Amino acid sequence: MLYALLCYNSEETVFSWTKAQDDAVMAKLGVVQDRLAAQGKLGPSLRLMPTTAATTLRKSDPPMVIDGPFAETKEQLLGFYVLDLGSLDEALDVARELGAANPGGAYEVRPLRSFQPGALPEAAQAG
Amino acid sequence: MSEDIAWIDAALTSARPRAIGALLRYFRDLDAAEEAYQEACLRALKSWPQKGPPRDAAAWLIMVGRNAALDGVRRKSRLTELPDEDAISDVDDVETPMAERLDGAHYRDDILRLMFICCHPELPATQQIALALRIVSGLSVKQIARVFLVGEAAMEQRITRAKARIAKAETPFEAPGPVERSERLAAVAYMAYLVFTEGYTAGHDTAEVRSPLCEEAIRLGRLLLRIYPAEPEIMGLTALMLLQHSRAATRFGADGAAVLLEDQDRGLWNRDMIGEGLALVDKAIRHNRPGPYQMQAAIAALHARAARFEDTDWAQIEALYVGLERLTPSPVITLNRAVAASKVRGPAEALAMIEPLAEALGNYFYFFGTRGAFLLQLGRDEEARQAFDRAISLANTAAEAAHIRGQIDRLTADAKARAS
Numbered sequence: 001m002l003y004a005l006l007c008y009n010s011e012e013t014v015f016s017w018t019k020a021q022d023d024a025v026m027a028k029l030g031v032v033q034d035r036l037a038a039q040g041k042l043g044p045s046l047r048l049m050p051t052t053a054a055t056t057l058r059k060s061d062p063p064m065v066i067d068g069p070f071a072e073t074k075e076q077l078l079g080f081y082v083l084d085l086g087s088l089d090e091a092l093d094v095a096r097e098l099g100a101a102n103p104g105g106a107y108e109v110r111p112l113r114s115f116q117p118g119a120l121p122e123a124a125q126a127g
Numbered sequence: 128m129s130e131d132i133a134w135i136d137a138a139l140t141s142a143r144p145r146a147i148g149a150l151l152r153y154f155r156d157l158d159a160a161e162e163a164y165q166e167a168c169l170r171a172l173k174s175w176p177q178k179g180p181p182r183d184a185a186a187w188l189i190m191v192g193r194n195a196a197l198d199g200v201r202r203k204s205r206l207t208e209l210p211d212e213d214a215i216s217d218v219d220d221v222e223t224p225m226a227e228r229l230d231g232a233h234y235r236d237d238i239l240r241l242m243f244i245c246c247h248p249e250l251p252a253t254q255q256i257a258l259a260l261r262i263v264s265g266l267s268v269k270q271i272a273r274v275f276l277v278g279e280a281a282m283e284q285r286i287t288r289a290k291a292r293i294a295k296a297e298t299p300f301e302a303p304g305p306v307e308r309s310e311r312l313a314a315v316a317y318m319a320y321l322v323f324t325e326g327y328t329a330g331h332d333t334a335e336v337r338s339p340l341c342e343e344a345i346r347l348g349r350l351l352l353r354i355y356p357a358e359p360e361i362m363g364l365t366a367l368m369l370l371q372h373s374r375a376a377t378r379f380g381a382d383g384a385a386v387l388l389e390d391q392d393r394g395l396w397n398r399d400m401i402g403e404g405l406a407l408v409d410k411a412i413r414h415n416r417p418g419p420y421q422m423q424a425a426i427a428a429l430h431a432r433a434a435r436f437e438d439t440d441w442a443q444i445e446a447l448y449v450g451l452e453r454l455t456p457s458p459v460i461t462l463n464r465a466v467a468a469s470k471v472r473g474p475a476e477a478l479a480m481i482e483p484l485a486e487a488l489g490n491y492f493y494f495f496g497t498r499g500a501f502l503l504q505l506g507r508d509e510e511a512r513q514a515f516d517r518a519i520s521l522a523n524t525a526a527e528a529a530h531i532r533g534q535i536d537r538l539t540a541d542a543k544a545r546a547s
Contacts, residue, residue, distance in 0.1 A: 012141035013184070015349065021133065052352040052365070053406040055413075067410060068356035074183055103134045104180060 002043070002112035003083045003091045005098070008075040009105030011050050028101030036083065036094065043082030044117070051076050075105050082115065131176045138175075139168055142185035143265045144350060148237030149189045150196075155300055157244070157262070157290060159196065167192035185234075235354040236302050239311055242347070246314040247293050254289045256322050261286050264343050273336050274325070312355060316364050316420070319347040323368045330524030331383035334375075341372045352407075362411035363421030369404035370427035373397040384529035389436040401431045422451040441470035458487040462497060474504040492521040496531055503538070512538055 017025070036042040051069035058064045069076065085091050088109065095107040146167070150160035167188040171180075181187040245259040253275065260266040260274075272282035303311060326340025348365030355361055377391035408428045411421045426447045433439040448464035462481055469477030478501040481494070488494035499514035515535050522528035 010138075010141065010184075012350075012353075013138050016137045016141040016346065018137075021137065049403050049406060050349060052349050052356070053403050053410070055410055065413070066357075067362075068353075104138070 001085065001087070002115050003085055004110045004112055005081040005083055005091065005095060006077060006108040006110060007079045007081075007098075007102075007105065008073075008108065009078050009102075010074065011076045011078060013104060014078060015050055025102050029098060032094070032097050032101065033081075041084050043084060043115075045079070045081040047079040048077065078105075082112065132172065135172060135175050135180065138180050138184045139171060139188070140265060142188055144238045144241055144263050145185040145234050146188040146192065147262065148241040149185075149234065150192050151241055152233060152237055152300060153193055154196065155298075157294065161262070163192035163196040164188060166195040170195070233302075236308075238350065238354055239303075239308070239315060240298070240300070242315040242318065242351075243311045244293050244296075244298050246318045247289075247296055249292060249296070250289055252321050253325075254285060255318055256325050257282065257286055258289050258293075259318055259322060259347075260340070260343065263347065266343070274340060276333070312351070312358065312361070316351065316361060319344050319351065320364060320368070320420075322347065323371075327371060328523070330526040331379035331385075332525060334379060338372075338375055341368065341375065344368055345372060357414075359411040359414040359416050360418040360420050362407045363418060363424045366404040366407035366411065366424035367420055367427055369400040369407070370424060370431050373400035373404065373431065379526055382529065383526055384533060385524075385526040387530070388430060393434065393436075396431070404428065405431065417450065417454070419451060419455050422447050422454065426451075439470070441467050445471055458484045459491070459493075462488065462491075462494060465501075466497060469501060469504070474501040477501055478505065490521060492518055492523060492527055495521060496527075499531070499534065503534070508538055508542065 014022075033042060033045065054067075054069045056066045056068065056070045058066060083091065083094060085094065091109045095109060099107060143164070147160050147164050150163045151157060154160050154163065170191050171184075171188065175181075242259065242263055245255050245262060247255070250258065257271050257275065260271050261268065268283050268286060269279050271286070272279045275282065277285075299307075323341055323344035326337040326342075326344065329337035345365065345368045348361065348368055351361045352358070352365055373396050374388075374391060376395045376397070377393075378386055380386050404424065405428055408421070408424050411424070426444050429440050429444050429447075445464055445467035448460060448467055452460045452464060461484060465477040465480040468480060478498070481498060481501070484494060495514045495518035499511045499518060502508075502511035502514060512535060515531050515538075518531045519528050519535075522531065
């Protein structure tokens with residue numbers, strides 16, 4: 001089954017990490033990701049810019065454009081993984097493993113209803 | 128354990144402005160607020176490694192800091208019988224919702240006030256920066272002293288004096304009206320920009336020490352943006368800082384000389400910062416309320432978008448400088464416009480543009496560096512040499528001087544080559 005693993009954390013804290021701290025987290029997450037990739041379980045994964053870079057379109061009539069994220073929350077959605085896993089238990093195990101590498105916040109395990117891999121050219125990169 | 132402390136430290140740092148801002152509102156005294164915050168931090172370091180950090184670190188620190196300080200007052204004054212020690216100090220399980228009710232509505236003004244008191248107009252810029260780094264960012268006096276290349280004791284004294292000055296000044300504690308709020312925001316934005324430029328104008332030799340100032344300023348920008356998400360100038364300011372700082376790794380050569388934009392290795396520019404900066408410029412433009420930070424950010428964005436120096440859209444950059452000149456006329460902006468103009472219409476016209484600035488910029492390093500470069504392009508070597516000599520005598524950092532010396536060496540080498 002396909003799961004989305006939504007990564008929530010306080011962006012103020014995450015964006016206060018030193019580069020060394022950030023690199024250390026990414027390296028530890030990388031170990032888990034590499035294993036999942038080798039097992040053919042890792043789909044697209046991505047990291048979002050801070051919510052200060054977000055813009056929201058509210059579907060009022062007429063639609064209203066608002067600066068900032070849709071929801072103001074204590075922890076912000078900072079990224080997500082798409083994973084192909086056998087069960088909720090396995091998904092929670094992955095979340096535990098990733099959580100051990102990444103202090104604070106929460107992972108939301110959300111089963112996917114549909115998935116379109118899209119067709120972005122190889123060259124399309126963030127940044 | 129020590130690793131735990133590093134993570135807790137990041138959480139404390141990010142919670143600091145909101146926590147101290149709220150404590151300042153309670154105690155109406157900066158020292159008392161800082162003391163209460165320190166006490167709360169000590170308790171956090173004891174409690175968080177065991178219980179895990181609370182969901183809302185700032186709310187926890189506000190509650191614990193406030194209770195601890197009230198405790199101290201009670202004990203000192205002995206007005207009331209001392210309650211059972213456990214009852215008053217067991218605030219580790221503080222309920223977040225309660226603190227939130229107390230502070231949720233205020234935190235925007237709290238943070239703004241905290242930053243605003245550092246912008247006291249009587250304080251010279253360097254003291255505003257030092258104070259902001261100490262109070263808002265929580266850098267240690269030692270760290271700040273290193274940035275300003277002074278001794279710790281001297282910096283301690285400077286900060287104490289600055290604090291005494293703002294203690295005497297009347298800090299407005301009631302919620303500001305809309306006009307005052309926007310004035311405060313402008314002052315605070317400028318202060319963040321000062322922190323940034325203090326880091327950005329560092330020479331090669333001080334860049335390592337000062338570069339954290341740029342990151343700190345960017346953090347302040349994001350913080351302002353979070354509390355005022357729809358202010359295009361705050362978007363512009365944050366974008367400007369991100370785009371400038373994205374080039375940090377390439378601005379100085381191994382020998383310490385400043386590296387010009389055209390010679391920088393664009394592959395080493397920080398793509399994360401550029402991406403965020405460009406996103407913020409896009410957001411700001413949508414508001415159609417241009418301002419100086421947005422214009423400067425838009426100029427920086429055009430540089431960031433050019434894959435190679437040759438791809439730079441100089442005509443558009445010149446147009447933006449014209450707009451910036453209209454908003455905030457200054458000879459320095461005209462000088463920058465001339466640089467863009469020289470790429471579009473050649474050095475002769477650009478030189479004519481900057482001649483009238485000679486008086487206003489007679490002591491300005493970049494004026495003579497730029498003039499020298501135009502003259503060099505026009506083949507007027509001797510005049511170029513004179514301009515470069517003058518630039519060196521006005522250089523603020525060794526890196527600037529080293530760059531100009533490189534130009535002079537090239538001139539000399541060319542002359543020798545022609546002579547032989």
